[in-house]
Amino acid sequence: MTRTRTLRIDRIACTGQGLCAELLPELIDLDEWGYPIAGDPAVPDRLRTHARRAVAACPRLALHTDDDPA
Amino acid sequence: MTALALTGSPLWYASRASGTLALVLLTATVVLGIASGGRAAPRRLGRFEIGRLHRDLSLLTLVFLAVHVVTAVLDPFVHLGWAVSVVPFTASYRPLWLGLGTTAFDLLLAVLVTSALRLRLGVRRWKAVHWLAYAAWPFALFHGVGTGTDTRLSLQLWLYAGCLASVVGAVWWRLAKAGPGRVTGRLTAALAATAVPVVLTAFLAAGPLQPGWAQRAAATTILAGSGR
Numbered sequence: 001m002t003r004t005r006t007l008r009i010d011r012i013a014c015t016g017q018g019l020c021a022e023l024l025p026e027l028i029d030l031d032e033w034g035y036p037i038a039g040d041p042a043v044p045d046r047l048r049t050h051a052r053r054a055v056a057a058c059p060r061l062a063l064h065t066d067d068d069p070a
Numbered sequence: 071m072t073a074l075a076l077t078g079s080p081l082w083y084a085s086r087a088s089g090t091l092a093l094v095l096l097t098a099t100v101v102l103g104i105a106s107g108g109r110a111a112p113r114r115l116g117r118f119e120i121g122r123l124h125r126d127l128s129l130l131t132l133v134f135l136a137v138h139v140v141t142a143v144l145d146p147f148v149h150l151g152w153a154v155s156v157v158p159f160t161a162s163y164r165p166l167w168l169g170l171g172t173t174a175f176d177l178l179l180a181v182l183v184t185s186a187l188r189l190r191l192g193v194r195r196w197k198a199v200h201w202l203a204y205a206a207w208p209f210a211l212f213h214g215v216g217t218g219t220d221t222r223l224s225l226q227l228w229l230y231a232g233c234l235a236s237v238v239g240a241v242w243w244r245l246a247k248a249g250p251g252r253v254t255g256r257l258t259a260a261l262a263a264t265a266v267p268v269v270l271t272a273f274l275a276a277g278p279l280q281p282g283w284a285q286r287a288a289a290t291t292i293l294a295g296s297g298r
Contacts, residue, residue: 013193022116057118059107061193
């Protein structure tokens with residue numbers, strides 16, 4: 001059984017600093033006001049380290065990854 | 071022009087040099103923290119690069135701070151003892167002014183620990199402690215000016231002035247770019263950015279730049295009898 005990891009953006013905490021899109025452009029785009037949009041929240045295995053870095057870099061800790069049992 | 075007296079142990083030179091470097095690095099860290107906290111985004115650099123630089127400079131500050139503390143304690147000229155490195159205002163040498171440095175060190179240690187545990191603590195608790203860094207910087211500055219034996223050197227004075235101008239400049243820049251709201255916070259920042267240079271200049275004129283400062287600094291204590 002593999003567990004899939006998904007991105008979750010806390011819209012209330014997010015202030016649109018945009019570090020996540022700099023560190024994880026494969027998964028996160030910015031809207032015209034600089035707030036992140038995650039099209040497909042599933043994190044591929046090859047991007048796990050990058051996702052972890054983006055989570056740690058968020059100044060508001062508004063980006064999370066959740067492990068979902070598949 | 072003041073001539074450097076080339077006497078004293080190498081530890082003493084190492085302590086002075088690392089203390090000064092730690093202040094410069096702490097200033098750079100604080101400036102980056104102030105400048106990157108607002109809405110304004112740098113054009114050529116990524117925001118994450120500024121964040122990394124802020125973190126790496128802060129760690130480098132602590133490395134030099136560790137060297138500063140260890141060499142100061144080991145130096146045979148002043149018998150400090152290890153307790154002085156974490157318990158403020160108990161030193162036998164310039165207790166009040168050395169105590170400010172110890173306080174700054176303690177505050178920075180708290181900031182280090184909470185930043186390392188940031189993901190577990192949550193942003194609110196982390197931020198509450200991270201504010202202490204703003205207190206640590208003026209403490210470190212006054213510690214350097216009051217304790218440092220190099221304060222009278224014109225180059226050292228220019229260095230203090232540079233540190234002060236950088237941080238005050240960063241505060242005003244951030245305030246100029248700030249939007250509406252948080253009036254209390256912005257007023258406090260503006261007041262602090264005005265007060266610190268005024269108080270420092272007055273202190274320099276009244277204290278370290280006057281003759282006999284070494285005797286007076288040795289006698290200043292917070293609690294009567296805490297200095298030996």
